[in-house]
Amino acid sequence: MDQADVVVVGAGLAGLVAARDLLAAGRSVRVLEARDRVGGRLLNHDLGAGAIVELGGQWVGPTQLQALELVRELGLATHPTHADGQHLFERGGRVTRYRGAIPRISPAVLADVAQAQARLDRMARRVPLDAPWRAPAARAWDGQTAETWISRACLTAGAKDLFRLGVEAVWAADAADVSLLHLLFYTHSAGGFDALIGTEGGAQQDRIVGGSQELALRLAARLGEGVVRCSAPVRRIAGDVVEADGISVRCDAVIVTIPPTLAGRIDYDPPLPGLRDQLTQRMAQGSVVKCMAAYDEPFWREDGLSGQATSITGPVKVVFDNTPFGDGRPGVLLGFLEGNQARELGDWDAGARRTAVLDGFARLFGERARNPIGYVEKVWADEPWTRGCYGCFMGPGAWTSVGRALRAPVGRIHWAGAETATVWSGYMDGAIQSGRRAAAEVIENCP
Amino acid sequence: MDQADVVVVGAGLAGLVAARDLLAAGRSVRVLEARDRVGGRLLNHDLGAGAIVELGGQWVGPTQLQALELVRELGLATHPTHADGQHLFERGGRVTRYRGAIPRISPAVLADVAQAQARLDRMARRVPLDAPWRAPAARAWDGQTAETWISRACLTAGAKDLFRLGVEAVWAADAADVSLLHLLFYTHSAGGFDALIGTEGGAQQDRIVGGSQELALRLAARLGEGVVRCSAPVRRIAGDVVEADGISVRCDAVIVTIPPTLAGRIDYDPPLPGLRDQLTQRMAQGSVVKCMAAYDEPFWREDGLSGQATSITGPVKVVFDNTPFGDGRPGVLLGFLEGNQARELGDWDAGARRTAVLDGFARLFGERARNPIGYVEKVWADEPWTRGCYGCFMGPGAWTSVGRALRAPVGRIHWAGAETATVWSGYMDGAIQSGRRAAAEVIENCP
Numbered sequence: 016m017d018q019a020d021v022v023v024v025g026a027g028l029a030g031l032v033a034a035r036d037l038l039a040a041g042r043s044v045r046v047l048e049a050r051d052r053v054g055g056r057l058l059n060h061d062l063g064a065g066a067i068v069e070l071g072g073q074w075v076g077p078t079q080l081q082a083l084e085l086v087r088e089l090g091l092a093t094h095p096t097h098a099d100g101q102h103l104f105e106r107g108g109r110v111t112r113y114r115g116a117i118p119r120i121s122p123a124v125l126a127d128v129a130q131a132q133a134r135l136d137r138m139a140r141r142v143p144l145d146a147p148w149r150a151p152a153a154r155a156w157d158g159q160t161a162e163t164w165i166s167r168a169c170l171t172a173g174a175k176d177l178f179r180l181g182v183e184a185v186w187a188a189d190a191a192d193v194s195l196l197h198l199l200f201y202t203h204s205a206g207g208f209d210a211l212i213g214t215e216g217g218a219q220q221d222r223i224v225g226g227s228q229e230l231a232l233r234l235a236a237r238l239g240e241g242v243v244r245c246s247a248p249v250r251r252i253a254g255d256v257v258e259a260d261g262i263s264v265r266c267d268a269v270i271v272t273i274p275p276t277l278a279g280r281i282d283y284d285p286p287l288p289g290l291r292d293q294l295t296q297r298m299a300q301g302s303v304v305k306c307m308a309a310y311d312e313p314f315w316r317e318d319g320l321s322g323q324a325t326s327i328t329g330p331v332k333v334v335f336d337n338t339p340f341g342d343g344r345p346g347v348l349l350g351f352l353e354g355n356q357a358r359e360l361g362d363w364d365a366g367a368r369r370t371a372v373l374d375g376f377a378r379l380f381g382e383r384a385r386n387p388i389g390y391v392e393k394v395w396a397d398e399p400w401t402r403g404c405y406g407c408f409m410g411p412g413a414w415t416s417v418g419r420a421l422r423a424p425v426g427r428i429h430w431a432g433a434e435t436a437t438v439w440s441g442y443m444d445g446a447i448q449s450g451r452r453a454a455a456e457v458i459e460n461c462p
Numbered sequence: 463m464d465q466a467d468v469v470v471v472g473a474g475l476a477g478l479v480a481a482r483d484l485l486a487a488g489r490s491v492r493v494l495e496a497r498d499r500v501g502g503r504l505l506n507h508d509l510g511a512g513a514i515v516e517l518g519g520q521w522v523g524p525t526q527l528q529a530l531e532l533v534r535e536l537g538l539a540t541h542p543t544h545a546d547g548q549h550l551f552e553r554g555g556r557v558t559r560y561r562g563a564i565p566r567i568s569p570a571v572l573a574d575v576a577q578a579q580a581r582l583d584r585m586a587r588r589v590p591l592d593a594p595w596r597a598p599a600a601r602a603w604d605g606q607t608a609e610t611w612i613s614r615a616c617l618t619a620g621a622k623d624l625f626r627l628g629v630e631a632v633w634a635a636d637a638a639d640v641s642l643l644h645l646l647f648y649t650h651s652a653g654g655f656d657a658l659i660g661t662e663g664g665a666q667q668d669r670i671v672g673g674s675q676e677l678a679l680r681l682a683a684r685l686g687e688g689v690v691r692c693s694a695p696v697r698r699i700a701g702d703v704v705e706a707d708g709i710s711v712r713c714d715a716v717i718v719t720i721p722p723t724l725a726g727r728i729d730y731d732p733p734l735p736g737l738r739d740q741l742t743q744r745m746a747q748g749s750v751v752k753c754m755a756a757y758d759e760p761f762w763r764e765d766g767l768s769g770q771a772t773s774i775t776g777p778v779k780v781v782f783d784n785t786p787f788g789d790g791r792p793g794v795l796l797g798f799l800e801g802n803q804a805r806e807l808g809d810w811d812a813g814a815r816r817t818a819v820l821d822g823f824a825r826l827f828g829e830r831a832r833n834p835i836g837y838v839e840k841v842w843a844d845e846p847w848t849r850g851c852y853g854c855f856m857g858p859g860a861w862t863s864v865g866r867a868l869r870a871p872v873g874r875i876h877w878a879g880a881e882t883a884t885v886w887s888g889y890m891d892g893a894i895q896s897g898r899r900a901a902a903e904v905i906e907n908c909p
Contacts, residue, residue, distance in 0.1 A: 158609040158638035160858045166605075191605035192859035250697075250729075276743045280727040282697075289749065289843025290809050293850060296723045296746035297857075302736065355863045362737050396736025403740060410744075410857035411607045412639035416802045 017264040019045045021457055022257040024249045024281075025272035027055025028443055029431040031234040032085070032450030033270050033457075034242060040458045045266070046238070047259045049248035049400040053235045055273075056404060056433075057443070059226035062309050062389055066339040067226040068347055070305055070393040072405065072443055073337075075227075076218040078206055079444035081451075086223060089233040093221040096214050097313075097336040100321035103379050105328050106176070110379060116213065118325065124173035131168045131178065132208050139202035144437040147200040148415045157415040161198045162190035176327045182354075184333050185211045186408050186441075187301030189354040197409040204440040214323065218442065224340045227443070248400070252428065253284040268457045272431040272450065274407050275421075276300055277400070287425055294420040297413035298434065300403020302357035302396045306331070306350045306372045309389035313338050313346025315380045322348060324379045330356040331375035345388065348376055361394045368392070406441040407434050422452075424460075429453045464711040466490045468904055469704040471696045471728075472719035474502025475890055476878040478681040479532070479897030480717050480904075481689060487905045492713070493685070494706045496695035496847040500682045502720075503851060503880075504890070506673035509756050509836055513786040514673040515794055517752055517840040519852065519890055520784075522674075523665040525653055526891035528898075533670060536680040540668040543661050544760075544783040547768035550826050552775050553623070557826060563660065565772065571620035578615045578625065579655050586649035591884040594647040595862045604862040608645045609637035623774045629801075631780050632658045633888075634748030634852050636801040644856040651887040661770065665889065671787045674890070695847070699875065700731040715904045719878040719897065721854050722868075723747055724847070734872055741867040744860035745881065747850020749804040749843045753778070753797045753819045756836035760785045760793025762827045769795060771826045777803040778822035792835065795823055808841045815839070853888040854881050869899075871907075876900045 021037050023030045026048035034044045052058075058071040075082045075093060086093060104111050104118035113119045142150040150156060165178045182190040182198065205211045211218055223229060235243050247259035252271075257264050271278050279295025286292070313336055315322050322336025330352055337349035350372050352360050360368045369390055376384035395404035409418070422435050431453035436445025468484050470477045473495035481491045499505075505518040522529045522540060533540060551558050551565035560566045589597040597603060612625045629637040629645065652658045658665055670676060682690050694706035699718075704711050718725050726742025733739070760783055762769050769783025777799055784796035797819050799807050807815045816837055823831035842851035856865070869882050878900035883892025 154638070158607055158613075160605055160607060160610070162605040162858070163607070163610050189859055189863065191601070192857075192863070276726075279723075286844070286846040288809065289841060289849070290805055293746065293749060293805065293843055296849065299740065299743035302740060358737055358740065358863050362735065394736060396740055397733070399733040402736070402743065410639075410859070411609070412636050412857070416636065416639070416805050 017045060017262055019043045019264055019266050020461065021268045021270065022047060022264050022266045023270045023272060024257070025055060025432070026053040026231070026235065026243050026245070027272060027432070028057065028231060028446040029272040029433065029450035030270070031231055031238070032447050033272065033431055033454040034238055035234060036451055036454035037457065038238060038242070042458070044242055045264045046243040047247045047249050047257065047262065047264070048243060048245045051246045053243060053245070054228040054231035056401060057228040057231050058393070059228040060391055062339070062345060062347070062391070066341065066345060068307055068337055068339055069226050069228065070391065071227070073222055073227045074219045075223065075443065076210065076220045077216060078210060079218070079439055079442060081447040082442070082444040085230060085447055089230060091229055091233070092224045094224055094340045095221055096219055097338060098214055098321050098323060100316060100319050102321050103324035105324065105326035105379060108328070120173055124171045127169055127171045127174035128177055131174060134168060135199070135202060136207050139199040139207070142196065142199045142203045144200070144204055146419070147196055148418050150196065150199070153196060153415050156199060157194050157196035157412055159195045160191055160411055161193045161195050164195045164198070165190055180325065180327060180332055181208070181212050184351070184353060187303040187353040187357065187405050188408050192354070192408065192410060194409050194411040194414060196414050200414065201440055204436070204438055204445070222340070230443070249281055251282040251284065255427065267461045268427045268429065270429045270431050270453045270457060274300060274401065274432060275434055276407055277402060278430070290417055291420040291423070291425055294417040297417055298407035298409060300396070300401070300407050301405055302354060302361060303404045304352040304357045304361055304368070304392055304394045306352065306392040307337060307390070308348050308373060308376060308384065308387035309345040310383070310387050311346070312344055314383055320380065326375065326379070329375070330360055331372050332356065334376070334379060348380070348384065350375060357396065361396055365392070424456065429456050464492060464709055466492045466711055466713050467908065468715045468717065469494060469711045469713045470717045470719060471704070472502060472879070473500040473678070473682060473690050473692070474719060474879070475504065475678060475893040476719040476880065476897035477717070478678055478685070479894050480719065480878055480901040481685055482681060483898055483901035484904065485685060485689070489905070491689055492711045493690040494694045494696050494704065494709065494711070495690060495692045498693045500690060500692070501675040501678035503848060504675040504678050505840070506675040507838055509786070509792060509794070509838070513788065513792060515754055515784055515786055516673050516675065517838065518674070520669055520674045521666045522670065522890065523657065523667045524663060525657060526665070526886055526889060528894040529889070529891040532677060532894055536677060538676055538680070539671045541671055541787045542668055543666055544785060545661050545768050545770060547763060547766050549768050550771035552771065552773035552826060555775070567620055571618045574616055574618040574621035575624055578621060581615060582646070582649060583654050586646040586654070589643065589646045589650050591647070591651055594643055595865050597643065597646070600643060600862050603646060604641050604643035604859055606642045607638050607858055608640045608642050611642045611645070612637055627772065627774060627779055628655070628659050631798070631800060633855050634750040634800045634804065635855050639801070639855065639857060641856050641858040641861060643861050647861065648887055651883070651885055651892070669787070677890070696728055698729040698731065702874065714874065714908045716875045717878050717900045717904060718875060721747060721848065721879060722881055723854055724849060725877070737864055738867040738870070738872055741864040744864055745854035745856060747843070747848070747854050748852055749801060749808060750851045751799040751804045751808050751815070751839055751841045753799065753839040754784060754837070755795050755820060755823060755831065755834035756792040757830070757834050758793070759791055761830055767827065773822065773826065776822070777807055778819050779803065781823070781826065795827070795831065797822060804843065808843055812839070871903065876903050
């Protein structure tokens with residue numbers, strides 16, 4: 016039986032930041048991690064010769080101040096997401112080129128998107144970030160899906176398609192899955208819908224040199240010997256003892272940082288209150304398959320293309336040039352299967368899925384895209400210690416019924432993780448905020 | 463290490479029926495049950511002197527043929543739910559009396575309820591019971607909440623309130639929580655909305671003499687020595703070994719009968735496919751607190767009242783005379799806190815909750831209701847081995863994205879439980895169907 020002031024469950028960003036703050040405050044800490052590595056939903060992959068891409072979260076945006084501060088503090092650098100050149104937009108079998116943020120679609124659709132987005136942003140600002148259920152129209156907004164709102168707020172089929180795609184891209188869930196109130200909360204939490212979906216000025220603006228997992232690797236290295244214990248999935252929290260495979264730790268406080276749906280799978284003694292348990296039942300993970308194809312060089316750039324594409328057709332609906340920082344070799348196309356596309360194709364065998372993804376790349380960037388020199392993918396729903404991505408979302412009715420259990424400590428147990436953040440909920444930035452907040456709670460409560 | 467042809471996880475109706483069928487087909491069976499008793503969501507309670515009431519499921523209806531057959535087969539009898547006298551309807555501070563199925567509300571509201579219900583039943587018949595996602599309008603219906611449909615389909619506030627209350631009474635969830643497609647599937651599965659909400663002719667028509675848990679107790683007794691192992695929560699299914707507290711069993715096949723949300727908490731090796739895991743994330747439990755107050759006698763009968771009441775006011779919205787079979791002593795009033803009322807009051811301390819419930823009874827039946835000789839309640843969301851009731855529901859988007867994983871076997875693992883039924887899904891009848899279906903699957907696949 017090991018002993019520590021605080022046990023942190025999960026060595027993702029939230030857990031590692033919490034451990035750092037707790038150690039700085041003089042507390043002894045054990046971080047118990049189920050996987051054989053740190054980083055959680057951050058995962059670097061070496062394409063060969065040190066060309067690093069990420070299979071998980073990768074971007075930071077200019078208003079993600081906590082993430083940027085951590086990048087700086089850990090001696091890391093950022094570089095801009097490649098955006099030079101023309102972007103592509105595919106709909107109904109046609110591929111068109113455009114520059115800037117807005118595809119060349121009909122003015123009626125553009126006007127429709129603009130009016131709906133203005134309404135969305137206005138409603139979002141009325142959602143209190145620490146208590147979405149207290150929004151003035153909380154019950155009405157939580158009583159409907161994002162799909163219901165989109166189908167009413169947009170007048171054109173084109174605008175509806177774009178909004179649906181926006182939801183898929185941000186939540187890796189379909190507009191049918193997500194509560195309107197959650198859409199609004201999350202939008203407010205990010206500072207607006209443009210901030211969520213945008214590259215320049217938005218959440219996809221910058222990448223981290225060496226890959227985002229470096230944040231976790233460097234944080235873990237600084238915690239010192241014996242603080243982080245990998246391959247130690249926590250099975251049970253019984254009184255003041257946290258039981259993981261191969262190790263049990265007696266402690267004064269616990270910070271659980273894993274996604275709520277997985278937090279519900281731990282065996283608690285005494286059992287969690289019904290409300291908290293039901294929260295874990297109502298926050299399902301989105302679903303994403305992140306797919307990358309590597310080529311000798313980013314050949315699309317020679318064609319004047321940025322590598323960014325938006326496709327209503329799918330199954331790959333969002334594409335980026337994800338060429339690693341350096342000399343541009345290899346060139347990498349990144350495609351996301353999101354929401355129901357991920358659930359559908361995630362069930363296929365890997366070969367068929369690869370063919371479907373490369374078909375999509377070829378429609379957009381030409382036949383050369385069909386023959387990469389390397390290919391890598393991650394089906395996040397298959398990962399036992401994540402079970403989806405990008406994060407857990409609230410379906411209708413959840414915020415207004417069980418939402419208040421999201422951060423409320425239960426005895427000595429505190430809750431962190433990107434889903435529990437008020438600012439940039441669901442992002443690295445939110446994960447950092449949540450870890451700091453939970454550590455502060457513990458420091459205050461266990462003097 | 464024990465050994466058996468088949469391990470059944472959970473000794474509720476589904477599991478016990480499956481075990482019975484498997485034994486009859488010559489298979490050896492172990493039923494592993496987490497609780498120290500059989501019955502799952504069926505639970506008798508002795509009010510004293512053998513006056514039995516149920517803290518869980520209790521009713522059977524005339525079209526629940528599998529349940530009625532099991533009642534007969536086990537030598538049990540039914541008696542009608544007490545319905546003689548006038549029912550009460552409370553709305554906006556007023557209590558009115560009525561007879562038959564329909565409260566004395568304005569003809570406009572009645573007409574509105576009738577037209578909406580006719581539409582609902584018509585839509586419901588178009589949902590294939592074995593594949594709701596194949597309904598002609600599946601995506602549109604699954605893209606909205608029951609609340610969205612109610613607010614559009616009903617023209618009067620009165621009809622909206624009644625439909626919302628109907629959803630709460632049937633699913634123990636709010637109309638905001640439930641997918642319209644799920645509402646329609648469930649309605650079709652029961653044979654119509656009247657069958658779901660009705661007493662005479664409907665799902666609440668009859669009770670079982672001695673209490674519904676007798677079904678489970680008698681089934682278990684007939685399985686023979688050593689088949690059912692209680693206090694053995696299954697933690698892990700690794701290859702052909704099922705590991706529970708205190709016992710591991712090697713087997714050819716497993717039937718998991720526990721609610722999907724709890725099935726997701728078992729540790730599977732190899733891990734479940736992403737789609738199946740995500741199904742368990744998308745089927746949350748409803749929430750109900752079942753409350754019963756006992757009195758020397760059913761005094762309301764003397765006032766010409768049936769004991770049945772419907773209250774829009776709440777928090778107790780549905781009340782029944784639940785006097786046990788026998789000489790009418792004690793008289794019992796049964797009140798349900800459902801959906802958000804259960805989530806809200808389930809978080810209160812028991813004394814405050816009791817006061818709120820008895821306040822409601824007193825408004826309906828007079829001051830005498832405030833002073834029972836006995837009081838008993840069950841907060842089902844607090845139960846670690848159920849975590850809600852009456853069952854797991856589908857929020858929007860779930861049926862059309864992950865629904866196809868509901869019954870699909872994964873290797874040697876088969877799925878049963880009331881939620882997996884096609885007919886009377888969510889009811890005892892459905893649990894029995896599911897147990898028989900899963901047993902037949904195993905018998906066919908493991909000759």
